[in-house]
Amino acid sequence: MQTIKLSARTSTAVRVARGGALEVINTHGSQVVDTWAVLQSDPEHGLSMEHTRAIHGRVYVRAGDVLFDDRRQPLLAITADTSPGIHDTLIPACSAARYRELGYQGEHDNCSANYCLALTSVGLPVPVRTPGPLNLFMNVPVDVDGSFKFSAPVSRPGDSVLLEALEDVVIILSACPQDMVPVNGESQEPQDAEIRVYEPVERIQTRNS
Numbered sequence: 001m002q003t004i005k006l007s008a009r010t011s012t013a014v015r016v017a018r019g020g021a022l023e024v025i026n027t028h029g030s031q032v033v034d035t036w037a038v039l040q041s042d043p044e045h046g047l048s049m050e051h052t053r054a055i056h057g058r059v060y061v062r063a064g065d066v067l068f069d070d071r072r073q074p075l076l077a078i079t080a081d082t083s084p085g086i087h088d089t090l091i092p093a094c095s096a097a098r099y100r101e102l103g104y105q106g107e108h109d110n111c112s113a114n115y116c117l118a119l120t121s122v123g124l125p126v127p128v129r130t131p132g133p134l135n136l137f138m139n140v141p142v143d144v145d146g147s148f149k150f151s152a153p154v155s156r157p158g159d160s161v162l163l164e165a166l167e168d169v170v171i172i173l174s175a176c177p178q179d180m181v182p183v184n185g186e187s188q189e190p191q192d193a194e195i196r197v198y199e200p201v202e203r204i205q206t207r208n209s
Contacts, residue, residue: 002197006033008190009177011114013122015040016165019200021079024173024193026137029157030185031193032176034093034111034133037067037075040168043124045069047076049089049132059089059142066166067134074166083159088138090148093130094178102180109177118172135176136161138183150181 006012008031016022024033038046048070053059055068063081066074093111112130119126137159139151163171173195179188 001199001202004195004197006173006175006193006195008175008192009109009114011111011118011172011174012195013118013124013170013172014195014197015122015170016168016197017200018165018168020202021162021164021198022171023160023162023196023198024136025158025160025196026083026153026155027157027194028191029155029159030137030153030187030189031191032138032153032178032183033136033193034115034174034176035136035163036115036131036133036172037069037163037165037169038124038172039069039075040170043119043170044127045071046131046169047134048072049134053089060085061087061089061134067163075169076171077164077166078161079164080160080162083137083155083161086137086139086154087161088135088140089132090142091132091135091138091140091150093133093174094176095130099180104180111174111176114174114177115172118174119170122170124170133174138176140183150183152182152185 067076069075095112099108116126137155
């Protein structure tokens with residue numbers, strides 16, 4: 001097992017072999033982690049929230065769900081989730097434009113830039129557009145009239161989500177830097193998270209133990 005500290009406001013990219021898994025641990029309970037995945041063999045194709053929503057017929061994902069790529073092929077599976085299960089699939093990664101809209105003057109850390117930095121760090125090309133992420137632990141309640149709001153996470157310190165790789169993938173993660181609306185808690189203070197990466201053989205041993 002490999003353990004990675006995902007520092008607040010930063011990103012990382014991790015290669016995970018088919019049959020392996022990656023666990024995202026919300027150390028402080030309030031941190032949103034934007035999550036993407038692309039195929040190692042063909043990084044132009046990756047995790048698609050649009051297709052995943054359409055296949056499951058709902059806007060929320062939960063333990064037991066398969067997550068699909070842009071060709072509707074299985075890419076990841078949520079094999080465990082110790083949190084209340086509130087994760088967002090609707091909201092795009094925050095960007096420089098988003099912070100300008102919120103009134104921020106100057107350059108602000110953002111998940112779109114973090115996505116590009118993470119891809120570059122492992123030698124993968126940067127796409128023209130940032131795909132929609134799976135926003136782990138992000139709480140965006142949707143009302144019956146279709147309206148939504150940005151609320152503080154309901155996850156607790158130590159809650160985690162386990163993602164199993166159904167193909168050889170690169171998983172990209174960003175500890176969201178949002179500090180102008182309460183998606184990272186009422187304090188609006190981004191925090192660290194912890195990542196654990198499991199090799200396929202470790203997963204086999206765990207299932208057989």
